[in-house]
Amino acid sequence: MAVVPLLSDEEAGAEALAVFDDIRAKRQKDYINTFWRALVHDPATLKATWDRAQIVMAPGALDPLVKELIHISVSTANGCDYRVHSHSAAAKAKGMSPAQHAELLSVIALAAQTNALPTALSVPVDDRFKA
CATH class of the missing domain: 1.20.1290.10 (AhpD-like)
Incomplete structure (x- = not known):
């Protein structure tokens, strides 16, 4: 069981939804996994983690x-x-x-x-x- 509630799109705020939309677009999948849903409670950390993940995990x-x-x-x-x-x-x-x-x-x-x-x-x- 997660320490924080894993929020649905309907429960997440606009900042989190913008990150979710970016994840969906870049991964070309509709699914948002529970890791990202747990981070939704801190939109700044959610965005920073997603931004960093894209940089680090990109081909290089x-x-x-x-x-x-x-x-x-x-x-x-x-x-x-x-x-x-x-x-x-x-x-x-x-x-x-x-x-x-x-x-x-x-x-x-x-x-x-x-x-x-x-x-x-x-x-x-x-x-x-x-x-």
Whole structure:
């Protein structure tokens, strides 16, 4: 259950509806997911998050599928079930195969383990690795 009510279009204010309209137009879908509906209570955060998402997730130096895989990884590390699911769906839509998903999960698991070990052991960073 959400901490705030997930408002319908009829309940949302004009500022939120403008963002919803932009999401619908740019994604070419009528559906507004619950993440955006939860942010409707703070129109400034809703707009800023949507604006930033468009910039960051747009094609650039990183392939859009790679960006989705990174998002899945960070969401897993942060324990955000919502974003793991939403970005897994987005990655599948961008062509992620079952084999790629399985390999991604192996990398996430290895990274979690190999982050925990030097942290627990307080291993100093090699000078040659420092930027």
